[in-house]
Amino acid sequence: MLSNIILQKKKEVENLHLPEIQQEVERKSLFYALSNPNRSIGLIAEVKKASPSKGVIRKDFNPVRIAIEYEETRADAISVLTDETFFQGSMEYLMEIKKTVKLPVLRKDFIIDAKQIAQSERIGADAILLIGEVLEPVQLHEYYCEAYERGMESLVEVHSRETLEQVCKCFSPKLLGINNRNLKTFETAVSHTKEIIQDAPSESLVVSESGIHFPSDLEEIQKFGARAALIGEAFMKVESPGKGIKQLFGEVPYATTTN
Numbered sequence: 639m640l641s642n643i644i645l646q647k648k649k650e651v652e653n654l655h656l657p658e659i660q661q662e663v664e665r666k667s668l669f670y671a672l673s674n675p676n677r678s679i680g681l682i683a684e685v686k687k688a689s690p691s692k693g694v695i696r697k698d699f700n701p702v703r704i705a706i707e708y709e710e711t712r713a714d715a716i717s718v719l720t721d722e723t724f725f726q727g728s729m730e731y732l733m734e735i736k737k738t739v740k741l742p743v744l745r746k747d748f749i750i751d752a753k754q755i756a757q758s759e760r761i762g763a764d765a766i767l768l769i770g771e772v773l774e775p776v777q778l779h780e781y782y783c784e785a786y787e788r789g790m791e792s793l794v795e796v797h798s799r800e801t802l803e804q805v806c807k808c809f810s811p812k813l814l815g816i817n818n819r820n821l822k823t824f825e826t827a828v829s830h831t832k833e834i835i836q837d838a839p840s841e842s843l844v845v846s847e848s849g850i851h852f853p854s855d856l857e858e859i860q861k862f863g864a865r866a867a868l869i870g871e872a873f874m875k876v877e878s879p880g881k882g883i884k885q886l887f888g889e890v891p892y893a894t895t896t897n
């Protein structure tokens with residue numbers, strides 16, 4: 639699946655035209671937000687309509703409304719899928735959300751070309767995702783620096799210990815995402831975080847990503863040493879995503895909030 643996505647991305651990048659520079663936006667630091675979280679663990683709440691493994695997750699999808707709810711419910715940052723083909727996301731969503739909320743906004747896409755970094759800057763992203771399984775370490779580090787020069791941070795995502803080892807031979811990312819999804823089977827297990835975090839550089843702030851559905855998952859990843867969680871589906875499935883946050887953090891019981 640990942641190789642299909644990358645093939646499609648290559649086609650898209652060939653036809654990429656940079657959008658006009660938007661009104662200057664004020665960049666927010668994702669690292670700062672996650673270092674000073676509103677709860678005992680940092681939260682990046684994701685705006686996600688669909689995924690290749692689940693299809694459409696949320697039919698009634700109003701991205702700006704969802705982002706406002708996330709902000710009102712004190713998420714620390716917002717992730718916005720901008721990939722159209724596989725996740726039904728859009729750069730427009732990110733632009734609108736960035737104009738509306740004050741939280742740092744992460745652009746969630748498959749970055750394979752420097753043009754996409756310039757594009758991310760122009761649409762107003764505060765941070766971008768760089769995937770260890772997609773980019774060679776040297777290239778990844780180049781993009782990491784390029785993003786930084788353009789005023790954006792990078793969340794460096796890995797799916798395995800092997801990838802983390804390769805990346806760390808090159809540099810230590812400030813923000814390290816450990817994806818709990820197995821790239822081959824598409825299954826998620828928070829135990830991935832436990833396994834991979836052992837090799838994480840001590841200076842990296844670790845974000846546990848994907849498959850976090852219950853308060854017990856949150857407790858576990860925290861116990862493993864993750865300092866933030868990236869969560870989409872669990873919130874998208876609840877009629878009010880803000881209530882989804884409260885449920886997951888045990889601030890309201892599940893029974894009263896499900897429809």
Ligand SMILES: O=P(O)(O)OC[C@@H](O)[C@@H](O)c1c[nH]c2ccccc12
Pocket residue numbers: 684686746747748795817847848849850868869870871872
């Ligand atoms: O919806 P979930 O299982 O809570 O996962 C969110 C996020 O981790 C996931 O969307 C994701 C992680 N890395 C990615 C890379 C590309 C697209 C999507 C992703």
